[in-house]
Amino acid sequence: MTGLGEIEYTAIRELRGPLAVVEGVAGVGWDEFVRITLDSGEQRHGLVLEVDRGLAVVQVLEDTAGMDPARVRMAFAGEPLRVPVGSGWLGRVCNGRGEPIDGGPPVFGSATAAVGGNPINPVRREPPAEPVLTGVGVVDALTTLVRGQKLPVFSVAGLPHLELAAQVAAQSTAAGEAFSVVFAGMGLTHADASFVRDALEERSAAGELVLLLNTADDPVIERILTPRIALTVAEHLAFGSGRHVLVVMTDMTSYAEALREVSAARGEIPARRAYPGYLYSDLASLYERCGRIRGRPGSVTVLPVLTMPAGDITHPVPDLTGYITEGQIVLSRETHAQGVYPPVDALSSLSRLMRKGAGPGRTRPDHLDVAAQMLAALARARQVRELADLVGQAALSPADHRYLDFDEAFLRRFVHQRLDELRTLDETLDSAWQVLLTLPRSQLAMLPSALLDAHGAERG
Amino acid sequence: MGTVKSAPGAAIVTPDGGPERPCRVLRVAGPLVEMEYAAGTAMYDVVSLGEAGLPGEVVAIKGGVVTVQAYEYTGGLAPGHSARPLGMPLAARLGPGLLGGIFDGLLRPLSGSGDWLLPGAGATGDAERRWRFTPRVTAGEPVSEGEVLGEIRGTGPVCLRALVPPGAGGAVERIAPEEEHHEDAVVAVVGGTQVRMTADWPIRRPRPVRERLSAQQPLNTGQRAIDLLFPVARGSTVAVPGGFGTGKTMLLQQIAKWCDADVIVYVGCGERGNEMADVITELAALEDPRTGGRLADRTVTIANTSNMPMMAREASIYTGATVAEYFRDMGLDVVVIADSTSRWAEALREFASRTGALPAEEGYPAGLASAIAAFYERAGAVTTLGGARGSVTVIGAVSPPGGDMTEPVTAHTERFVRCLWTLDRDLAYARHYPAVSWAGSFSRDAQILAPGYTAAGDPALSARRARAAGLLAEADRLADLVDLIGITALPDQERVSVLAGRLMREGVLQQSALSAQDSYCGADKSAALVEAVLAVVDRCRELVDAGVPAAAVEEADFGPLLRAREDAGPNDAAGVATRRDAMLAALAGLQEAA
Ligand SMILES: Nc1ncnc2c1ncn2[C@@H]1O[C@H](COP(=O)(O)OP(=O)(O)OP(=O)(O)O)[C@@H](O)[C@H]1O
Ligand SMILES: Nc1ncnc2c1ncn2[C@@H]1O[C@H](COP(=O)(O)OP(=O)(O)OP(=O)(O)O)[C@@H](O)[C@H]1O
Ligand SMILES: [Mg+2]
DSSP: OOOOOSOEEOOEEEEETTEEEEOSOOSOOTTOEEEEEETTSOEEEEEEEEEETTEEEEEETTOSTTOOGGGEEEEEOSSOOEEEESGGGTTOEEETTSOBOSSSOOOOOSEEEETTOOOBOGGGBOOOOSEEBOSOHHHHHHSOEETTOBOOEEEOTTSTHHHHHHHHHHHOBBTTBOEEEEEEEEEEOHHHHHHHHHHTHHHHHTTOEEEEEEETTSOSGGGGTHHHHHHHHHHIIIIITOOEEEEEEEOHHHHHHHHHHHHHHTTOOBOGGGOBTTHHHHHHHHHTTOBOBTTOOOEEEEEEEEEOGGGOTTSHHHHHHHHHSSEEEEBOHHHHHTTOSSOBOTTTOEETTHHHHSSTTTSOTTHHHHHHHHHHHHHHHHHHHHHHHHHOGGGSOHHHHHHHHHHHHIIIIIIOOOTTOOOOHHHHHHHHHHHHTTSOGGGOTTSOHHHHHHTTOOOO | OOSOSOOBTBSOOOOSOSOSSOEEEEEEETTEEEEEOOTTOOTTEEEEETTTTEEEEEEEEETTEEEEEESSOOTTOOTTSEEEEEEEEOEEEESGGGTTOEEOTTOOBSTTSOSBOOTTOOOOOOTTOEEEEEEOSOTTOEEETTOEEEEEEOSSSOEEEEEOOTTOEEEEEEEOOSEEEETTSEEEEETTEEEESSEEEETTSOOOOSEEEOOOSEEOOSOHIIIIISOEETTOEEEEEOOTTSSHHHHHHHHHHHSOOSEEEEEEESOOHHHHHHHHHHHHHOBOTTTSSBGGGGEEEEEEOTTSOHHHHHHHHHHHHHHHHHHHTTTOEEEEEEETHHHHHHHHHHHHHHTTOOBOGGGOBTTHHHHHHHHHHTOEEEEOTTSOEEEEEEEEEEOOGGGOTTSHHHHHHHHHOSEEOOBOHHHHHTTOSSOBOTTTOEETTHHHHHHHHHHTTOTTHHHHHHHHHHHHHHHHHHHHHHHHHOGGGSOHHHHHHHHHHHHHIIIIIOOOTTOTTTSSOOHHHHHHHHHHHHHHHHHHHHHHHTTOOHHHHHHSOOHHHHTHHHHSOTTOHHHHHHHHHHHHHHHHHHHHHO
């Protein structure tokens, strides 16, 4: 990591929450990386949040617990935190600061890069246009993930979003081109962390995975670093060596909480629900690192996973995420209660880039028509269900009953899939057809008649 | 150090003024920088910070300390580093090279930068560009400010003009011959003032005009929901509030592509990089239906995406307005599109909170309302200094947190704009695009524009608008009732009203941006579609009066009517009329059956 200056400062004036204030510094710049040495020999790390004349405010990633201001030394790096980059990360498991927890040596790279990254020049961006196939049917068919897209999963506590994230991380491919996954876990329980390690073991062994795990008992403030390291590593795997990289970041709500904690300690004026006013820009500085660049092979696709506190989609974390990302995959408690996995609420979910990344020449020529018809039929089925709740099933017309059957078939025969089941796109779309064909032809107006004939739609 | 690293074409140029010695930086907290005061430092002057010469702007001076808002990432900047006020305000470099170009929030060309934007690297313009200048005055002629000195042939079809700068005037002492000139070359000398094709203008100072006019001409957007229900005049102001995914960006991009203005200034303010890439690629590929040129050639794109330095977002709004005024002064109609003004307001809040300013509502500075008002005030239809007519129309997206329309940015913006196009989440979720809410939107221009329609040969437009709006409102009222008691409990005429609302929504208001035929809709086709729906509704009423059961009318196949918007070309009013007649004929069949 970043090299450090010779001078060590010992005049710690204040320790408060995750913050340390040092006096008498000279030449220390904003956003520099700091190494903190305790008398016990323990090393901690920090970032400069503010420099005011001779005072530097340092955010301590491992927290200030156990620090005695008289027994601490700080050295400033003269530059922001840098991490090694390159293929040395592949196959490794590290903590949220990028230190190995797999028993191996520290990660080496031929070069280093600042974890903050630099904004991609909008003029140099290539609009995303090819799919990442996840092998999860409902996602591939109805909310296709596109290379270079940022598509979050909105979930609620208790739903299998981690399972879905792990399945997508384990199965995703990019039409045979070099593909890697960077999985950043923040605030995971130990059980969850080991579930992720197991689920992704094969991918890791194949040298296609970088795993960064910050567990619930790891320092909270470290989570501010975890997604930044993940994205820095991903950018170099993608734009440096031409891989398609999927970055899974879970749980972004835990990340935002770490941000809130630092903000509160600094006494900043809070915005909604006490999150800092810059939460939008901060999240954007992460999510916007995805994309493709003209003339360079490779892409960075970002799949953030977040739990909506109390299921509230207007909570600042999902709300601001929705304002930044290109669509959303929403998980639903009701579907989960029916025993369906993955419990995706297809009607509330949307991939805004799908029309660019799916269809003729991208996935399959009938894909977009099938998806549009499926959603239209689902919308109608939902209306029928509401009506049935109101007037009773008996009062429904025969056509309405067909929609109830369709809805059932959609959930059981199309959405539902095993945790370890990889569906090819053809399998997915073929099963979409089977489910659609439970409806009479007259209800399938969005599908061209040639296709209906080819699939043997019932007449009438 | 000395000068700011940036070549011609960038917003910041080599200074002549400012203090002699560099001052020292005292404090750095992200975009907030404090430095020592030295005589010669004025409010809103540009400051060059540190070795890298990062640009910043003076926003407060107090007790020997100058507060600067930095426009780039300040990592590594430390107390003790040098900071040099340049003795001039933040200015935009205005010239013929703007059209078709893509710039950052300070109007530095992005096309000159690499794949990543590095702090302090500044973007350099193509200083070698040359433009053909054709004089329109002769030496010795007296001219006054704002008058045309000559024409400049830009990259596209828009005719640009070199004007006598504000404040100048007198006899033309020298005028360049017709030929290609370097963009910094002096093309005329007027009353001792040198006039170049390219000149700087401070972004926070509105360019002067002779007179502000009341807006009277409609801006045709090609979007039926707008042109029919909530029209906007040239020189007016519009806000487009809507939660995420309700279609703000799509609607604004549609307007950028299809509205009948001369020049579009598209400001991507704190939004997505992929969307900017998309806009840029699409505009370059699309043909302007009016001129046959590329749409990109009438567009200036200012891209300050959400991950680019936050404070440049604050500047980008003013930069956009300044660019618009520059073209307006040539007698052109300009539209400024800002997506999203909420991100700009957040930048204001962020900086205010770092300076420790006393927060007002939701932490926004107390000056928020006046800042919003001042921005929208830069719109207007005017007589320019030179006597031409020009206009700047401002359209700003608003992104209310949690979709809460009572939050400060939305609430204040509503007060200052003439039109409000509220995008409704329920409509968007039902895939009704554009999701313009007919109940929650308004246009204060509709009244003013009415006499203009008569002049333009469509006197019935206001009446159609009133009928369409009435029909939608009635259908909404009945929809609430239907939820309670069911459709079958309504009297037959009211059931036709419910049907009428549906036909109006699906047959007229819905308009997919992705449609091949219907992405843009001409005024005639729009009128024909409304007339068609109204005629069909009238026929349905007659049928019900004549004893045909409402249920039979509801079950008729309205497909031909509803598909007319997709099937007929963008200006094919006759095609719509044919489909209307087919529909009416089909309905006549119902009566015979009864
Ligand atoms: N006029 C339209 N025609 C067709 N589709 C549309 C239209 N408007 C919106 N959509 C659909 O809705 C999606 C979201 O639209 P858009 O990106 O404009 O939303 P937004 O309000 O700008 O959201 P955000 O606040 O997150 O930027 C689009 O990707 C598209 O699928
Ligand atoms: N700095 C800030 N940035 C953004 N939002 C803020 C900020 N400060 C407060 N808010 C939010 O604004 C809302 C109202 O703010 P505030 O508490 O200042 O209102 P108030 O004027 O005191 O209202 P009341 O009369 O209800 O007490 C709350 O949602 C609060 O969380
Ligand atoms: Mg948008």
